[in-house]
Amino acid sequence: MASSPFGKIGVLLINLGTPDTPETPDVRKYLREFLMDKRVIDIPALQRYFLINGIIAPFRAPKSAKVYKELWDERGSPLLYYGHDLRDLVQQELGDQYIVVLGMRYQSPSIKSALEELxxxxxxxxxxxxxxxxxxxxxxxxSHDKVMEVVKDWWVVPSISFISNFCDDPLFIKAFAELGRKHLEARKYDHVVFSYHGIPERHVLKGSQKNYCKLGSCCNTYHKLNRYCYRAQCFETSRLLAKELGLTEEQYTVSFQSRLGKDPWLKPYTDEILKELPAKGFKNVLAYSPAFVADCLETTIEVGQEFKEMFEQAGGEHWQLVESLNTHPLWVEAVKQMILRN
Known part of the structure; x- marks a missing residue:
């Protein structure tokens, strides 16, 4: 690639974020910033303030801190250090014409600090x-919202392009399939579960193009009317992964985890369907979390440990989590190619 006569190209990789430490005060701080986001809990600001600061953060933080301590290792939070590793590897692949930085939507390193570096x-x-x-x-x-909030105060705003999804990116699919294939070759599994982070049903409906989404068979195909429907994207990722792994429709289930509150979230719920699998004869299950590209609380702890215990209590024999992409070479190449295309 020819060098630009003006300057280098900045690349901002963004992930959700993680507490600075697994101690309760830092977890509480993280939860408050995360859950006060109007795009996460979309209720009136005053109501959201009292709900988060009066109920959720005070009571949930000590419990979450215990779980974060299970997740933490000698390098710290996997979501953070795999983010740094990915940044470094992508920088190495792209070369000196690019400057690659990492920003977290919540906590550190912040999107603001990453953009200021660029x-x-x-x-x-x-x-x-x-x-x-x-x-x-x-x-x-x-994440896009935060970037725009930061740069609106800059006197000079450079050209900025956003990559909004990559649910069907061929290299992303191949990387995840390769990780799962290792498990499938080592052991016979009766069924595969693709478990995605859930969102409230109203979030899907609010973003529906021309009221297309009905939370039903409308997600059986992926096209321009539902290309930004989270549910449709999850089903498309699952179909592509299943095809790459050679699975039939009967050999896998798509489900959603991590719901919060009493409002209806995307169904079926993973913690409910996994209890039904042993009775159907599915005693050995391989579990994917294809909404996450790095190991984190929702993968390692929730799917890898908590769901495993539920499954075994329901009569299951073996529940195996497919690890996240982290720094898999095909994933690094996928990120590189997405950047080059943009």
């Missing part, structure tokens, strides 16, 4: 890649 380097333009395969307003949307 501004200080006087980049010619910026490519923003939130590391969420499927677009949702509460993940990709809020």
């Amino acid at each position: 501004r200080d380097q006087q980049v010619e333009r910026i490519i923003v890649l939130p590391l969420y395969p499927q677009y949702a307003s509460a993940s990709t949307g809020t």
Whole structure:
């Protein structure tokens, strides 16, 4: 690639974020910033303030801190250090014409600090890649929102392009399939579960193009009317992964985890369907979390440990989590190619 006569190209990789430490005060701080986001909990601001600060953060933080301590290792939070590793590997692959930085939507390193680093380097333009395969307003949307909130105060705003999803990216699919194939070759599995982070049904309906979405068979195909429907993207990722793995429709289930509150979230719920699998004869299950590209609380702890215990209590024999992409070479190449295309 020819060098630009003006300057380098900035690349901002974004992920959700993590507490600075697994101690209760830091977890509480993280939860408050995360859950106060109007795109995450979309209720009136005053109501959201009292709900988060009066109920959720005070009571949930000590419980979450215990779980974060299970997740933490000698390098710290996997979501953070795999983010740094990915940044470094992508930088190495792209070369000196690019400057790759990492920003977290919540906590550190902040999106603001990452963008300021690119501004200080006087980049010619910026490519923003939130590391969420499927677009949702509460993940990709809020990341884009934060970038625009930061740059609106800059006197000079460079050209900025956003990558909004990559649910069907061929290299992303191949990387995840390769990880799962290792498990499938080592052991016979009766069924595969693709478990995605859930969102409230109203989030899908609010983003529906021309009221197309009915939370039903409308997600059986993926096209221009539902290309930003989170549910449709999850089903498309699953279909492509299943095809790559050689699975039939009867050999896998798509479900959703991590719901919060009493409002209806996307169904079926993973914690409910996994209890039904042993009775159907599915005693050995391989579990994917294809909404996450790095190991984190929702993969390692929720799917890898908590769901495993539920499954075994229901009569299951073996529940195996497929690890996240982390720094898999095909994933690094996928990120590189997405950036080059943009």
